Amino acid sequence: MTDFTREYGPVAVITGASSGIGHSFAGQLAARGLDVVLVARRTDRLEELAQQLRRTHGVEATVVAADLADPAAPEQVLDTVADLDVGLLVSNAGFSSVKGPFEQERAEVLSSMLMVNSLAPTLLAHGLSPRWKERGRGGIVFTSSVEGLLGIPYSAAYPATKAYVIALAEALWAELGPAGVDVLALCPGATDTGAIRRQGINPMTLPHLMSPDDVARSALDHLHDGPVHIPSAHYQEMFHTLLAMPRRDALTTMARSMPK
Incomplete structure (x- = not known):
């Protein structure tokens, strides 16, 4: 814990902190002794989380309500x-x-998805990375997805935004690593969050579902092991097989397996 705080503290910024994996990241980082800056749209949930973290872990918790x-x-x-x-x-x-x-996707949804999933991470990393290079330590976790490893038919835009995140993480891992900055693209598979339900998927149909706590813990434990980390053994094997295939065959296989 002391080493983690020294390398990545004293303050961590977590976006999407009001629920799901982001909520888990906030709790686990506070448990490791880092002060946290909690960023999300829902102020009430952020304030509740901030109070809980202050009370339980004795850390500072700053709330930033931002879309x-x-x-x-x-x-x-x-x-x-x-x-x-x-x-x-x-x-x-x-x-x-x-x-x-x-x-069939609405254009405004595509625009928002590109902003939230791709542009915002880029701008935040761009704004913060000079500090870490100057002090010789720091870290970035980009939450991507296993869907970013391969184009996913009938889910075209989301994997494209997550593929961008993986490419960004890989580049910054090589660029910032010599300065003592660790960079990790976290690529979860199915995770038990509200996002699953918003996609119209019943979590009970997903046999290899991970908990947000396990995903966040795995990312923090493997932050030194960038640039890309898949926390699920099942999805590691699945995408190892898909990516070993000719790209055309892998995409055709994915298209056939997706509900229309």
Whole structure:
């Protein structure tokens, strides 16, 4: 715990902290002794979480109510933490939509998805990384997805945004690593969060579902082991098999397996 705090503390910024994996990241980082900056849209949930973390772990918890679909939101977050010694960014906020034909998705949803899933993480990392290079330590966790490892038919836009995140993480891992900054693209498979239900999927139909706590714990335990981490052994094996196939065959296999 002391080493983790020294390397990535004293302050961690977590986006998407009001629920799911982000909520788990916030609790586990506070348990490791880091002060936290909690970013999400839902102020009431953030305030409740902040009070819980202060009471349970004795850490400072700062609430930033921001919608990362707003192009001004990343700058709002950076302005809030300008005077804080941020050592870790957990860029976790993201969303997908109900799976279906690409042309049926609304254009405004696609625009918001690109902003939240791809542009906001880029701008936050861009704003914070000079600090870590200067002090010679720090870290970034980008929450991507196993869907970012391969184009997923009938879910075209979401995997594209997550593929961007993986490429960004890989590049920054190589670029910032020599300066002492660890970078990890976290690629969960099915995780028991509200996002599953919003996609129209019944969690009970997913036999390899992971808990948000287990996903967040695995990411923090493997932060040194970037650039890409898949926390589920099942999905490691599944995508190892798919990515070993000719790309055309893998995409055809995925298309056949997806509900239309």
